[in-house]
Amino acid sequence: MSLADDSAKQATGTLYKTIRQDIERRILTGEWPPGHRIPFEHEIMEHYGCSRMTVNKALSELAQADLIERRRRAGSFVRRPQFLSAVLKIPDIRAEIGALGRAYGYELISSTRRTANAADRERLGVKTPCKVIAIRCRHSADNLPFAIEDRLIDLDAVPDAAKANFKVDPPGSWLLHHVPWTEAEHAISAIVADEVIAEALDIAVGAPCLVIERHTWRQNQPLTAVRLVYPGEQHRLVARFRGSE
Amino acid sequence: MSLADDSAKQATGTLYKTIRQDIERRILTGEWPPGHRIPFEHEIMEHYGCSRMTVNKALSELAQADLIERRRRAGSFVRRPQFLSAVLKIPDIRAEIGALGRAYGYELISSTRRTANAADRERLGVKTPCKVIAIRCRHSADNLPFAIEDRLIDLDAVPDAAKANFKVDPPGSWLLHHVPWTEAEHAISAIVADEVIAEALDIAVGAPCLVIERHTWRQNQPLTAVRLVYPGEQHRLVARFRGSE
DNA sequence: ACGGGCGATATGTCTATACATAAACTTAAG
DNA sequence: CTTAAGTTTATGTATAGACATATCGCCCGT
Incomplete structure (x- = not known):
């Protein structure tokens, strides 16, 4: 007692x-x-x-x-535990691969600058016209494809992005270290590889892939939207909860 | 200043x-x-x-x-933001479906009580022999298959589970409300449906599925291991971070 | 140049006290 | 019996002061 x-x-x-x-x-x-x-x-x-x-x-x-x-x-x-909360730490991919002790590789596939079309605005969640950068790139670990990244950056919200060199710096790393954000939302789902993805990730058509879609805001202003596709059988997201220090 | x-x-x-x-x-x-x-x-x-x-x-x-x-x-x-942390709230499935405003359905497929074999011990992470309950069941929303659950409960750690009626109560809900835990680990990955899963979830063979594997401990004592398989194109895990109250 | 000792300093913890505030309980009025 | 007003009480916030502790930087001796 x-x-x-x-x-x-x-x-x-x-x-x-x-x-x-x-x-x-x-x-x-x-x-x-x-x-x-x-x-x-x-x-x-x-x-x-x-x-x-x-x-x-x-x-x-x-x-x-x-x-x-x-x-x-x-x-x-x-309190009654309402849900099985878990803190999911999604590191910057470059840091993630580095932490695994593997060699990080990065390859810019395409980078376009344009005035946002309807699809871009829908994806970013902006209503007014704005300029965007659309990037597609590939991350690899020990020369094996690790993930495909498809990203849209709102240039009005992140003007500095125009000066960044995405041929060298992965956009995720650059943004994480240069742009402060206040809110992020992740959605995790599964798809099967179509021909484009299969070729880019060097897996079979029809193989399972894990998809993470992330939207990031600063004070309700959309900054960037990204879609990451991982080979689903090789990659796992791990979340641990309550080490209770 | x-x-x-x-x-x-x-x-x-x-x-x-x-x-x-x-x-x-x-x-x-x-x-x-x-x-x-x-x-x-x-x-x-x-x-x-x-x-x-x-x-x-x-x-x-x-x-x-x-x-x-x-x-x-x-x-x-x-501090430099180390990673894009996100709080992933994984609610009890019954509560989750209820929150979506859909009718929850539950069906026990099989329930076996046995002394843990090598595979069971490996999966739970226990070394000493123990008794376990192995459960397979299906959750549905509005009579549509929602997820397949495959669970192992360590009966030595959770003796009360022997008295629970898993024909009525989903084991996840029962455990969440009856058994306190201190640590949980989730791993999220993607697979394609084989024949068994396709039939159980009423999807095509080869369709993508999201897999969540969860291990739960109390003070380093394994309690339960569960594998949940969701139709990957219909189900998404969503995590939002930093509403900053 | 190099390393050891030492004082200055910012954070870390704790106390005793005070008043504010919200909610549960009590009592009185209708 | 129902409602309104007042009382009680546990938590919420704030204070001024005290000592502990880690460590940065300086000085000194070798």
Whole structure:
């Protein structure tokens, strides 16, 4: 029953982290199930013999991590896990291949600058006419095709892109390092390779491919839309959740 | 140059949120690029005329969100975005279909209880012999096949699963609501439908499918391994990042 | 030139206190 | 019995001050 029973086992160094982890463990082991009211701040404070601000910091972090819900006057409650959230880290492809210890290769297939046509505007989600760059390129790892990239960049939103040299720099890397963004949306789906994709990725027609479509905005202003096609049997997206530091 | 210039524009109500948002905006608009040293706590504190704890709370939250990096003696710095992180929310399938406003259907295809064989142990990642339940079932939306599920549950880790009635409750929903977990890993890939999958999902042989494989642990103890196969052209996983509350 | 020691300094944690605020509960009026 | 007003209470925010800790840079001795 006592909160402080096992606090000594934790050797994290700081008090508020100890408190946070003690509570976190009780939640994750199911000792305090969803809906359970965890002790009031003043109770925890007495158990650990510390000030309320310290307890508050621990509970605030748990609330920020969506592990508990705090309600004025009522107390703090263990939240029901709504979904299997997962943090999917999609690195820049150049960095991704580098991290795998393989040689990165890049090849610009085509690059066109034009006033956005109806299809471009639809894809980017802009209504007013604007200039765009349309890029198609290929990434490879150890000289094997890794992914095909098809990208549209809004030149009005990213004027610097006109000066970038996409023959050398992959547009994804360039954008990631030069253009700040506030929102991104990813959609993941599966297709089978048609002739064009099969040839570009050096796989058979009809082979499965993983498709990632990403839209990026800055303050509601569309910046770029990209479609990445990966060989589906060789590539996997991996997401891990809750290492709980 | 002044930090407080535009703080009046923010009408969030509380000071530390105002400070956090002021800094966040400067980072996201690129006014303070990656690597830039943001003002010291005592400088911000003087600009807003508040105490250091208030500034500290704002900066701590920014650090927790990985927007800045804090180094003792050196100061706080804008972090370079390492990857296009995205929070992928994978809801329980029953809830997902319900949220789409479609009628959920569930059908248990087979359910076997056995001592884990080599393949089962390999898949779950356990070394010692244990009992498992192997389940195959189908989810549908408005009577159309939605996904095929193939699951293994470690009965030693989840003894309650022996009492669950998987003829009625989908195992994913049951587990999500009854078994607390601490870690999950998802792998997403693409395959083409073989005859078995094509028949179960009512699609053509050779059609693309999205595959999600999920492993779930509690305190390093494997709980369950599941493989979900979706029709790849109809189903998309969508992840959005940084609504910035 | 090189490395060790040391002080200055910014962040990290913690305290005791104060007042604000929202929501649940109580009580009184219709 | 229903509604409105007031009270209580737990959390939310903010403060001023204190000490801990990591580390950057300087000075010094070899």
